[in-house]
Amino acid sequence: MVTLAPPPAPSRRRLPQSWLWRLQSLASAYLPLLLMAFLAAGTWWLVKNTPLLDGPMEPVPPRHVPDYRMQGFELQRFDATGALRFRVEGSEMRHYPDTDTLEIDGVRLRAFAADGALLLATARRAVGNGDGSEMQLLGDVTVQRFEPLREGGLAERPALEVRGEFLHALLGSEKLRSHLPVVLRYAGGEVRAASFEYDHLSGKLGFGGRSSARFDPPGARKRVAAP
Known part of the structure; x- marks a missing residue:
């Protein structure tokens, strides 16, 4: 696990520490919202409450075939x-009884925080447990957080953006992680990592493999790379 920070600059001695600390603080702010949004996607109470035909039914051996399917749904x-x-x-959403898993095609998550911040998450597909304890986003994954403005409304650009091909959310341990490369953009800076993990309980943000970071304060450019 590698922790990235730009080298100190004479004119901005506190900058290297502050940007990474601010990134961790922002991640800790949006993670609970994201986890709750994943939980909302994983709860299939609407499926459980779908009316069933009356009458006796003979037990059928479980097969990997969806027992419920919904198209163009919105929760x-x-x-x-x-x-x-x-x-x-x-x-489309499908539930597989043999593995008790939920699959969603073309998933789009929108969550609003108590302070008015907006979290958007999109992916080609989502796979999760029936109880919503774990959720995986696969293919063209994008997670963005938009901060509220004092005068009302939301900022035009996201304060934090995460892009990649895979994102795994574990609600029980409150972790976000990916074993595939991700790109994190924050405050004009960019972090490219071969893998990453964020632990909300400990507040640790770590990167693995070959990673690089660039942070561009006004009138300056800094870059650091870690093998």
Whole structure:
């Protein structure tokens, strides 16, 4: 595990420490929201409550065939005040009883934080446990967090952006990780890592393999690479 930080500069002595610390702070702010959004995607109570035909049914040996399938679905959750908190959309959702797994094609997650921040996550496909304890995003994964503005509305550009081909969320241990390369963009900087893991409980953000980072403060450019 490699922790990245730009080398100190005479004119900005506190900058190398501050940008990585701020990145970890922002990650700790958006992770609970992302985990709850994944949980919303993984809960298939709407499937369990789908009306079934009455009458006796003979037991059938489990096969890897979906017992429920929904197309063009949308799941919304509201808080006690009636404000929208989560919205999960997909072109198709399937549940497999033999493995108790849930698959969503063309998944789009939208979650609103209490402070008004917006989290967006998209992927070609999502796979998760039936109880929502784990969720994997696969193919063209993008996660963005937009900060609220004092005058109202949201910032035009995301404060944090994560892109890759794979993202694994473990709700029980509150971790985000990927064994495939990812790109993190934050405050004009960019981190490219062969793998990464963020532990919300410990607040540690780590990168593995060959990783590089670039952070461009106004009028300067800094780069650091780790083997």
